[in-house]
Amino acid sequence: MIQLLMVKELWLELNKMFKVIKTSKKNQARLCEISTPHGKIRSPFFMPIATRGAVKNLTVDELNDLGSQIVLSNTYHLLIRPGMKIMKKVGGLHKFMNWSKPILTDSGGFQVFSLAKHRKITKNGVHFSDPQSGEKYFITPKKAIQIQQTIGSDIMMAFDECPKYPCTKKYAKESLELTTKWAQLCKDQKLKSKNKQLLFGIVQGSIYKDLRIESAKQLAKIGFDGYAIGGIAVGEPRKYMEQILKWTIPELPQKKARYLMGVGKPEEIIQAVKNGVDMFDCVIPTREARHGRLYVWTGRSEPQLTSESKQRLRLTQRAWNFYKTINITNAKFVNDLTPINQTNLKPYSKAYLHHLFRTNEPLGMRLATLNNLNFYLMLMSKIRELIRVGDI
RNA sequence: GGGUCGGUACUCAAGUGGUCAACGAGGGCUGACUGUAAAUCAGCUGGCUUUACGCCUACGGGGGUUCGAGUCCCUCCCGGCCCA
Numbered sequence: 001m002i003q004l005l006m007v008k009e010l011w012l013e014l015n016k017m018f019k020v021i022k023t024s025k026k027n028q029a030r031l032c033e034i035s036t037p038h039g040k041i042r043s044p045f046f047m048p049i050a051t052r053g054a055v056k057n058l059t060v061d062e063l064n065d066l067g068s069q070i071v072l073s074n075t076y077h078l079l080i081r082p083g084m085k086i087m088k089k090v091g092g093l094h095k096f097m098n099w100s101k102p103i104l105t106d107s108g109g110f111q112v113f114s115l116a117k118h119r120k121i122t123k124n125g126v127h128f129s130d131p132q133s134g135e136k137y138f139i140t141p142k143k144a145i146q147i148q149q150t151i152g153s154d155i156m157m158a159f160d161e162c163p164k165y166p167c168t169k170k171y172a173k174e175s176l177e178l179t180t181k182w183a184q185l186c187k188d189q190k191l192k193s194k195n196k197q198l199l200f201g202i203v204q205g206s207i208y209k210d211l212r213i214e215s216a217k218q219l220a221k222i223g224f225d226g227y228a229i230g231g232i233a234v235g236e237p238r239k240y241m242e243q244i245l246k247w248t249i250p251e252l253p254q255k256k257a258r259y260l261m262g263v264g265k266p267e268e269i270i271q272a273v274k275n276g277v278d279m280f281d282c283v284i285p286t287r288e289a290r291h292g293r294l295y296v297w298t299g300r301s302e303p304q305l306t307s308e309s310k311q312r313l314r315l316t317q318r319a320w321n322f323y324k325t326i327n328i329t330n331a332k333f334v335n336d337l338t339p340i341n342q343t344n345l346k347p348y349s350k351a352y353l354h355h356l357f358r359t360n361e362p363l364g365m366r367l368a369t370l371n372n373l374n375f376y377l378m379l380m381s382k383i384r385e386l387i388r389v390g391d392i
Numbered sequence: 393g394g395g396u397c398g399g400u401a402c403u404c405a406a407g408u409g410g411u412c413a414a415c416g417a418g419g420g421c422u423g424a425c426u427g428u429a430a431a432u433c434a435g436c437u438g439g440c441u442u443u444a445c446g447c448c449u450a451c452g453g454g455g456g457u458u459c460g461a462g463u464c465c466c467u468c469c470c471g472g473c474c475c476a
Contacts, residue, residue: 047427049427049428051427051428052428056428056431057431072427074427074428077428077429104427106427107427109427110427110428111427111428111429113427114427114428114429115429118429130429131429132429157427160427162427202427228427230427231427232426232427233426233427234426259427260427261426261427262426262427263426263427264426265426268426281426281427282426282427283425283426283427283428283430284425284426286428287425287426287428287430287431287432288424288425290430290431290432291424291425291430291431291432291433292431293424293425327422327423329421329422330421330422331420331421331422357431360431362431364431365431
């Protein structure tokens with residue numbers, strides 16, 4: 001009987017959607033495992049962005065080679081193109097884009113912010129007009145979930161309003177009330193379906209402490225599979241980021257994933273990890289790659305994951321001097337025959353990449369993207385190891 | 393040889409008397425990018441300097457007309473086309 005109970009407990013433990021494997025003794029950093037319909041993911045992790053069902057310039061084979069555990073796609077963009085008809089027909093985004101690992105879909109909430117000129121918010125949802133075609137779309141919380149169900153993402157995001165900065169407290173409060181109300185509607189919609197997709201709520205509240213705390217509490221009360229912190233990096237001074245994390249995270253359930261949306265630079269990611277964040281996404285590595293900015297490790301060689309080297313110390317330093325960025329289009333790289341990096345792009349020189357950018361060869365953006373995602377994913381891998389060995 | 397059209401900054405190319413150091417495009421140089429309307433966007437791109445509604449030097453060469461010329465006239469040089 002006791003054995004049976006133990007087996008049952010073990011079984012429950014093994015099937016937990018979210019497991020904390022190790023917590024740092026120095027700060028809030030933690031190593032976790034998230035289970036999704038398409039497999040388990042080790043956190044802290046970074047999600048390369050595949051807004052329209054493709055990480056720009058890369059194939060899924062390349063993403064796998066880079067070690068990407070998950071990608072992020074977007075409800076709004078996929079709704080407009082290719083549309084849900086084909087998505088239903090093909091059986092979801094995984095099949096459509098030939099990606100078999102987890103997918104997280106943003107809900108379109110960020111487009112409320114980024115497409116501010118092309119949308120109108122009402123209490124029931126948001127009217128969008130596609131900037132390209134002018135076609136009109138009305139997204140409600142219920143629809144946002146239905147679309148994400150059709151897409152078949154492993155992690156769905158609640159439909160939120162992401163307010164801009166600066167934002168008056170009055171507006172932030174009203175916006176938050178709407179976001180909370182919508183979060184409940186998203187949850188209701190999710191419960192109608194039997195599928196095992198996870199659903200995350202999104203904390204808002206701009207830069208106001210009481211609103212952030214209130215938001216986190218309300219979402220925790222509704223109950224989600226994970227909690228995101230949104231409304232960050234929308235123009236506010238950077239000092240607010242850590243503050244918001246410190247206000248918010250204590251209010252969120254310990255045993256659920258925490259996701260800092262849209263962040264960020266390597267040092268911001270490390271800071272957030274230390275504050276207890278598990279998940280990240282950002283356009284920086286991919287977009288900046290296309291614009292010629294490369295992330296490179298400083299020091300003689302790139303970090304070896306097995307070494308106890310100085311790289312470990314650098315990563316945990318406050319000065320964030322473990323990396324730098326270079327603009328490969330700069331004239332100084334014309335004759336620089338050193339490798340782009342020492343890992344996945346060793347055979348290609350900086351001078352060659354410089355030349356590819358100068359001549360507008362598409363391969364340039366591909367190589368730059370491969371470099372930057374390699375950097376970001378390696379950074380996350382390094383962070384996980386540092387937590388595991390207790391160095392962070 | 394005659395006629396004709398043209399020669400503008402790194403390149404192409406606007407400009408037909410003042411507001412032209414000279415539109416625009418490309419190229420070059422440098423930035424910026426944070427849940428992607430982003431292979432995008434911004435600034436600079438004759439020299440000097442106190443970076444300024446400042447001073448020089450500049451629109452094939454030379455010479456005129458004019459208060460003032462990239463713009464009008466003369467001439468020379470060079471190029472395209474047509475006629476001999």
